[in-house]
Amino acid sequence: MSTISCHIGILGAGQLGRMLAMAGYPLGHKFGFYGLSHDEPASMLGHMHTPTQENTDDTSNLDDLVSFADVITFESENTSVELVKQISQITPVYPSATSLYYAQDRGREKALFNQLAIPCAPYALVNNLTDLEAAVNTIGLPAVLKTTTEGYDGKGQFVIKQPEQLYQAWLSIGERPAILEGFVNFKRELSIIAVRNANNEHVYYSLVENQHRDGILRLTLAPAQQIDPAIQQQAERYMQALLDKMGHVGVLTLELFETEAGLVANEMAPRVHNSGHWTMEGAQTSQFENHIRAISGLPLGSTAARQPFAAMVNIIGEHGDIQAALKLPNVHVHLYDKAERAGRKLGHINVLANSQAELNQTLEQLQAWLS
Amino acid sequence: MSTISCHIGILGAGQLGRMLAMAGYPLGHKFGFYGLSHDEPASMLGHMHTPTQENTDDTSNLDDLVSFADVITFESENTSVELVKQISQITPVYPSATSLYYAQDRGREKALFNQLAIPCAPYALVNNLTDLEAAVNTIGLPAVLKTTTEGYDGKGQFVIKQPEQLYQAWLSIGERPAILEGFVNFKRELSIIAVRNANNEHVYYSLVENQHRDGILRLTLAPAQQIDPAIQQQAERYMQALLDKMGHVGVLTLELFETEAGLVANEMAPRVHNSGHWTMEGAQTSQFENHIRAISGLPLGSTAARQPFAAMVNIIGEHGDIQAALKLPNVHVHLYDKAERAGRKLGHINVLANSQAELNQTLEQLQAWLS
Structure with a gap:
């Protein structure tokens, strides 16, 4: 085995774990997962560990994953901070409990943005109707x-x-601890993905534009068009401040609003992100490979785009006519092996183009997934 | 699950099976392998079946793979034709026993080349010293x-x-059935990879140049430089004749000599091939994905190059300084999770470039793996 290879444990076995593993095997790594059941998208791609009673949040079998792994990462910012702290006593976890602590709570996240002078919407903590x-x-x-x-x-x-x-609002969100955010009048929704490793290397992908419907990401355009280089640099400075403050190791994603007054931070995710799926064929090194490189102590890879225009179209709810997509050149289909269900992310289609016209033409051919 | 997804069984669990599976999961497929042991390169990437006594050629546990699979393929042209015929009674095998029959025996292969008017070296069958x-x-x-x-x-x-x-020669090859081939005075060694599916679609990759040392492929240059379009077309005609004659479904590789008198066929392989590994990042659709598409009844993908120049450098015997390679932009490392051993293929490094100068510069930086 190569000297760079290690055993990586992932908390979660969904599509993010699946794509992380597929990006990590070419580096010689081995993967294990702790997921809800043996039906999950990553379950075929490594050692699969599940609770004794599947589909519960019981962690009694987690020891098997921890003893397998040289390093552990997670799929979701909803992972328990306490659990990550416990695991860290035995096996390193990247990103660390610190990143998780900030990123999983909108109140802490907003306070951090303010502390680092990263513009965000005005907000207030809300614990009851009063x-x-x-x-x-x-x-x-x-x-x-x-x-x-x-x-x-x-x-x-x-x-x-x-x-x-x-x-009505208070009931709707389940009468739970919340924040009220001022509404941001934005032109576009953007996001940026950055990566830091323990050697303090930082790399940044280009800002991308994200289009949502019903709160679910439908389309990412990479890079976002008509972005002033100064705006890209500003986004990178925000990311560097966040990465360094949290001592973050791995991928960090920041969703931003583009407004008349400049960039306004919305929220961050301490993980690979749907708005970075275009990097699989679109960038020299994908977000997945760079996350794995970062957490396994390897040099980070180039984030440069491989073609001038890229897009990512989510497959939501139903697969549709996948064969039609497979017939298009410059298109790459990524399915997650999930059953169809309304609103569920089943896969995505990456599009690559050398011109805006070529990109638009291909997106036109993919309208079935966008309309 | 998507309507295109199926269960694919692979006879063998080496690096070819590993890369086939990684190319097939994004299509929603599931994989199983029949290999020698649980240490093989593909063993983490699907259901792994092995002989009761590992590292033997016992096939008693093969039924488990056959009942798992909707379609079966193989890694090696040395797979038993009889075995494939037996499996085909239950589950389709692609490529079929016919392709295997021709491709695994140099005598039959040469006879087929002659029958299809594909130039090859003069030869004679040899069963004894006389x-x-x-x-x-x-x-x-x-x-x-x-x-x-x-x-x-x-x-x-x-x-x-x-x-x-x-x-000395007769002893050296083990006094076994052999052929004597006239020595071909060649300028370069080339190969071409073609794919056919059951719907009679044919696609072809560009001719590539292969450089060997001690009989092992060291470097592939894609495309081979200074190839007249008529030569590419001739190679494609040879491939179409072979694909159609054998009713081949899947990838077929043909190694060729470039001579003063034109192309001369050396040998074919009814499978993905080391000289096609550059396609992983170098082509719109990799040889691995196109093989999986072909055997699972899907439309074939574009074989166009993604950048004008590509190369593949094999990692042989020792891994070397992988971190140095990871630091280069335009370079992609693929390790097979194998232990170091003299002469063993442990992985490969794909290089992409927009100019010959850029390609040469990167190959210079990879000299440790080429010298």
Whole structure:
């Protein structure tokens, strides 16, 4: 075996774990997963460990993964900070509990943005309906009520437009600890992906544009068009501040709003991200490979684009006519081996092009997945 | 699960099976292998089946793979034709026993080349020393004595330069059924990879140049430089004749000599081939993905190059300083998770470039693996 190869454990066995493993095997690494069941997307791609009773959050069999692994990473920012601290006593976990602590709670995340002078929406912590009324008085409407933890793909959010919606909003998010955020009037939604390894190397991918529907990412355009180089540099400075402050090792994603006044941070994820899936064929080194390189102590790879234009189209709910997509040149299909279900991410299609016209033409041919 | 997804069984679990599986998971397929032991390169990448007594050629546990699989393929042309015929009674095997029959025996292969008017070296079948003497009288010296079956990486071959070497040559190849081939005075060694699916689609990659040392492939240059388009077309015509004659489904590789008189066929392999590893990042669709597409009834993907120049450098015997390679942009490392051993293929490094100068510069930086 090569001297660079190691055993990597992943908490979670969904599509992110699946794509991390596929990016890591070519480096000679071996993979193990702790997932909910043997049906999960990553389950064929390494040693699969599950709770004794599948589909529960029991961690009694986690020891098997920990003893297998030289290093452990996780798929979700909702991973328990306490659990990661416990594992870290035995086996290194990257990103560390510190990154997880900040990234899994919107209140801590916003406080960190403020501390690092990264612009973000005004916000207030909300623990009950009285807090919410006070917060609305300070921040004004429209505003967005979000649970502090565990929201994703638009879940756990309510856009409050009128004062009489407060109770409805509070019920809607499950009467849980939340923050109220001022509504940001944005032109586009952007994101940036950065990577840091323990040797303090930093690399950054280009800002990309993300288009959502019903709170779910549908389309990423890479790079985002008409971005002033100064804006890219500013985004990279924000990322460097976050990476260094948290001592982050691995991929970090920051979602941003592009506004008249400049970039406004929305939220960060301490992991590979759907808006980075275009990098699989679109960049010299994918976000998945760079995450694996970072956590396994290897030099980071080039983030340069391989072609001038790329896009990522999510396959949501139903697979559709995959054979039609496979017939297109410059298109790469990535399926996650998941059963169809409304709103579920089943795969994605990467598109590469040498011109905007070529990109638009191919996206036109993929309209079935975008409409 | 998607309607295109299926279960694929692979006879063998080496690096070819490993890379086939990694190319097939993104299509939603699942993989199983029948290999010698749980230490093989593909063993982590699907259901692994082995003989009851590992590292034997016992096939008693093969039923498990056959019942798992919707379709079966193989890694090696040395797979038993009889075994493939038996399996085919239950589960389709692609390429079929017909392709295997021709490709695993140099005598049958040469006869097929002659039948299809594909130029190849003069040859004679040799079953004993008397045959060898007669063959040398007909064909002349120098000539190459090769076992009809199971030779690879230069094993089972002897170049006869002088008449007094006949006995030494016969002993050297193990006194087994062989052919004597006239020595071909070639300028370069080339190869071409083609793919056919059951819907009679054919696609072809560009001719590449292969540089060997001690009978082992060291370097592939893709595409081969200074190839007249008429030569590429001729190679494609030869491939189409072979694919159609054998009803081949999957990847077929043909090694060729470039001579003053044109292309001369050397040998074919009914499988993905080391000289096609550059396609992983170098082509729109890799040879591995196209093989999987072909055997699983999907449309074939574009074989166009993604950048004008590509190369593949084999990692032989020792891994060397992999971190140094990882630091180079435009370079992709693929390790097979194998222990170091003299002459063993441990991985390969793909190089991509936009100019000959850029390619040469990167190959210079990879000299440790080429010298």
